[in-house]
Amino acid sequence: MGDSLAWITQDSGEVLFGAAIAAALFAALWLVKRAVLRLLPAELGGGPSVLRAMAARTLTLFLIAVALDGATHAVAPSGPLLRLVDNLFTIALAVQGALWLRELVLGLVRRRADANPEDARAVGSAIGVITVLVNVVVWLLAAILILDNLGVNVTALVAGLGVGGIAIGLAAQGIFSDLFAALAILFDRPFRVGDVISYGTSTGTVEHIGLKTTRIRSLSGEQLVMANTKLLDQQVANLRRIEERRVVLNFGIVYQTPPDVLDALPGHLQAIVAAQSDCRFDRAAFTGFGPSSLDFELMFFVTVPDVDVMLAARQAVGFAMVRRFAELGVAFAYPTQTSFTAAPGGQLIDPTQITERPR
Structure with a gap:
């Protein structure tokens, strides 16, 4: 301390030069901060301006520490005074860095939350939890950085925090899993x-x-x-x-349907779908030979996502198919079985021609 007092009293010119540099640097930094706050709007891109919030949280103490640290590089103060300025700069930088990191993370979270005001209550609860977690992390990091730069051995402290964090995480992993899942739902x-x-x-x-x-x-x-x-x-x-809903109608017709009617059937189905509002035809095709039917598939899209509109369109298309098939003479198939009677030699016999054997 005596060396510092001796330097101040003996090299007053250099002290005044350093003070002038520090004052000039502080004034310049303060003007930059004011210009940033004046130029950046409070709202940017539909949400609060993160950069403006970070500038607003810039401490005067940090500006003073930066100005003094800059001045010590221009003059040659004594060792104790230089260490004091360095320690002040380290503490101010750690605190300011924690504040900037906090504002950056919380600002980004708030912007994401403000974009979806429908879940304001849940998002508010999530932001409260995120704020606590961010505060704990950033101030722990700041404290460790300050202690380490002041010469304190923080190895044991870091190890203890690591073990404690693992223990807490294992004990409450279910709670944390649901918490992070909630954050994923709210922000993703x-x-x-x-x-x-x-x-x-x-x-x-x-x-x-x-x-x-x-x-x-x-x-x-x-x-x-x-x-x-x-x-x-x-x-x-x-x-x-859902932007549009797909409707699939599977149906079968009797095997006795004429081939030319089968060929024209997809075109009739397309016309039926085209006649309905909010419907887009996709395809109508023969799909296979069923046990008692010729199977077809009709697929179309309802371009309105409302489920009631889809149900009404499906009903309208189905009823229109029944009417059109009745006009064409096409019969819907249903499960049937046909039995044939044969003689011992394999020849088919008409049961109506069988006469009763005489007694």
Whole structure:
């Protein structure tokens, strides 16, 4: 400390030069911060500006530490004073870095959340949990960095934190699994509140996405509660995002149908589908020889995703097929069996011609 006082009293000109440099650097950095806050809008790209938030969280203490550190490179202060400035810069840099990292992560999360306001309650809960986790991580890193630069042996501390973290993770792995699954649902958006989803053998409307479970109102009325991890482990079909619905009608006609009528049948089916609104014909084709029918398949798309529109279109096409087939004289097939009577030699016998054997 005596060396520092001696340098200040004996080299006053150099001290004033260093102070002027520090003041100039601080003023320049402060003006840059004000310019960034003035030029960057509060909202950017449909969400809060992350860069502006980071600039707003820049501490004056950090600007002072940067200015003093810059000034010490221009002048030659004594050893103790130089170490003091270096330690101040290290502490300020660690604290400022933690604040910047926190604002960056939370700002990106908030932008993602603001893009989907429908799940505001669940997203708010998720942001609260993420904030706690981010605060713990960034301030632990800042504390370790500060202690390490101050000469403290942090190896044992880091090892202890690692062992403790593993123990906590193993003890609460189920909770953390559901938590991260909830975050995946909220930010990856495979579905959201109000969507109709199908998974396993269940179908229902998503009512709430929580941090551990998702609640779904099934078609039969009851509420299903699924753990987020188990839900994401399955194949989930989001029925709300259907753009168009495919309808497949399989039917059979009798073997007695004339060949020319069979040839014209796909064209009649295409005309039936084309006559319906919101329907797009795909194909109509013969698929095989059934036990008691000539089998056909009609496929078309309903271009409106509403399930009620699809059901109405399928009904309209089916009824139109019945009417058109009646006009063409085409009969729908149904399971039948025909029995033939034969003589011992294999010749077919007409049962109506058999007379009763005389007694």
